[in-house]
Amino acid sequence: MSQTPNGRANGATRDADVLIVGGGLSGALLAAQLLRLPGRRQVLVIEPRSELGRGEAYSAVELGHTLNGNAARMSVDPDNADDLTQWLSDYIAAGGWPESEQQPVPVSELFPPRGIFGLYVQQRLAEAQAIGALQGSTVEHVRAEVVDLQADAEGAWLSLDDGQQLRGAFAVLATGMFPAARTPQTESSGLNAAALDPWDVSAMSRLDPQATVLIIGSGLTMVDAVVSLEQAGHRGPIEVFSRHGLLPHVRRQPPAWVDFLAQDPGIRSPRQLLHELRRQCRQALADGVDWQAPLDTVRAHIGRLWSQATDVQRRQFVRHVRPWWESHHHRSPPLSAELVARLHGEGRLRIQAASFKGLEPSADGRLAIRIRRRGEAQTSWVAGDALINSSGIEYDWRRVARPLPQQLLARGLIKPGPLALGIRADAGGAVVDAEGQVASRLFAMGPPLRGMWWESTAVTDVASQAKALAARLVGVA
Ligand SMILES: Cc1cc2nc3c(=O)[nH]c(=O)nc-3n(C[C@H](O)[C@H](O)[C@H](O)COP(=O)(O)OP(=O)(O)OC[C@H]3O[C@@H](n4cnc5c(N)ncnc54)[C@H](O)[C@@H]3O)c2cc1C
Structure with missing residues (x-):
């Protein structure tokens, strides 16, 4: 096919079976x-980015x-x-990641650097390419x-920023x-322009080692930022501000615990979940078992609980449970957590429950931010020498200032997900349009x-979705 759905002829269109937006x-x-499924197909x-499989x-x-x-x-x-574990054992045996020898634990218990994990993903993709090539399948x-996308019952058409058109x-x-x-909302506060990238060690190494660094947000990105600062030789004060002032807990390896949610499908609301989870954690502690054991059994059920919940219950979860879910479930790797705990113990890192209200003009070359401390009506300001924004992710696509989300919304091809988190789709990832129709050619x-499952980001979530979606696209599911 060489025409877009609006009838615009385009000689430069390339065809493929599946077009994947984002690598x-x-x-x-x-x-x-x-590539691993039977049959011959072309995937673009x-x-x-210059490499596939890495993303941000x-x-x-x-390595930290x-x-x-x-x-x-x-x-x-x-x-x-x-x-x-198998891949990493081979990688270490071949001389990769020699620093891992300093950690006297089995390979399965190592927390690999994310850059090395990226290599693993790339190697698995390369192996799939070799298998696919045997049946004539390719990935390019x-x-x-992608700056625009159109889709109908026949297929999908993409417009790229270099002028190419693709059809799949x-x-x-x-x-x-x-x-x-x-x-735009954050940019208007000036935060973006003033802030250092949390992962940019070389920019941080240009700071005065005694500089006071202000960090907005206290989740895992803050933990990474503290690792970056340490690596860059920073030895000054670090002031962390977040709404609830909670730090992520450290990830331990808890033993197995009874899957209490599988045993009691009557637990559905956030209130019931919290009540029972607290009871299970108390029980674990009384038995001398790590409280992380019962908590980790919840993970497998969170998608079901979220998708069955009403919007009112979802809002309750976001308002009342989310800060604790984030700090207890999204836990910190042990070495990074040790560093944060050490700096906290030394008084070099302070965490304050306060919301960021904007940047303040500063006359002396320093930075100043306006904050409102939890429980206080008045705002106040705090000065520092550098600022790091680790305040997270924009899940509301209406506020994402990129061409593709804006075009998809303008064309009515997508609809915001529950609580405006991400976009709406059916259980298998087929996108739902503004009229509520389920697309036959457009998936996510x-x-x-995020809005469909709450947890839809971690490696294991993404891996199982990839397997199920591939089967659906080639018609074997
Ligand atoms: C810093 C960080 C650390 C993390 N650590 C962990 C962890 O330890 N464990 C864990 O389980 N999960 C972790 N995660 C979650 C992680 O995001 C997911 O595991 C994974 O990155 C999601 O992959 P993705 O491809 O969906 O998104 P991304 O990795 O964000 O990739 C999306 C890609 O799409 C591209 N893209 C976007 N729009 C367009 C467009 N219009 N046209 C073309 N390309 C486009 C982007 O360039 C990007 O490369 C972490 C996330 C971050 C950001």
Whole structure:
């Protein structure tokens, strides 16, 4: 086909079976799954970055920026939980990551640097390419940004920022997470322009080592930023501000615990969940078992609980449970947590419960931010020498100032997800349009489905979605 749905003839259109928009972890894993399935197909992955399989998370170059789970928890093969452990054992045996020898634990318990995890993903993709090639299947990286997309019952058409047009039987939105800093709302506060990248060690090494660094947000990105500062030789005060002032807990390896949610499907509301979870944690502590054991059993049920919940219950969860879910569930890798705990103990890192209200003009070359401390009506200001924004992700696509989300909304091809988190889709990832119609040719996976499942971002979420979606696209599911 060489025409877009609006009838615009275009001689430069390239055809493929599946067009994957975004070549981070999601795009790479979906491509790998498609290549491994029987049949012959052409897959194009459109990704502006120079490498597939990395995205923001796995482009990390510092060894201290590690996964937040150990190798045993981070396999990209839903059928083999030991896949990463096996790959990593071979990688270390071949001389890779020699620093891992300083950690006297089995390979399955190592927390790999995210850059090395990116290599693992790329190697699994390369293996799938070799398998696919035997039946004539290919995957090609098209290095560009998709700026527009049209889709109907016949297929999908993409316009790229370099002027190319692509046509596919299916298109998949694997566009990942949009940092809050990219949104107009945050940009208008000036935060983006003034802030250092949390992962940019070389920029941090240009700071005065005694500089006072202000960090907005206290989640895992803050933990990475503290690792970066340490690596850069920073030895001055670090002031962290977040609404609730909660630090992520450290990830331990808790023993198995009874799957209490599977045993009691009557638990549905956030209130019931919290009540029972607290009871289970108290029980665990009374039995001398780590409280992380019962908590970790909840993970497998969170998608079901979220998708069954009413919007009122979801709002209750976001308002009352989310800060604690984030700090207790999204836990810190042990070495990074040790560093944060040490700096906190030395009084060099302070955490304050306060919301960021904007940047203040500053006359002396220093930075000043306006904050409102929790429980106080008045705002106040705090001065520092540098600022790091680790305040997270913009999940509301209406506020993402990128061409593709805006075009998809303008064309009515997508509809905001529950609570305006990401976009709406059916249980298998088929996108729902503004009229409520389920698309037959346009799909989404990973972080864009945040509103459908709440947790739709972690390695294991993305890996299982990639497998199921590939099967659906080739008609074997
Ligand atoms: C810093 C960081 C650390 C993390 N650590 C962990 C961890 O330890 N464990 C864990 O389980 N999860 C972790 N995550 C979650 C992680 O995001 C997911 O595991 C994974 O990155 C999601 O992959 P993705 O491909 O959907 O998104 P991304 O990795 O964000 O990739 C999306 C890609 O889409 C591209 N793109 C976007 N729009 C367009 C467009 N219009 N046209 C073309 N390309 C486009 C982007 O360039 C990007 O490369 C981390 C995330 C971050 C950001």
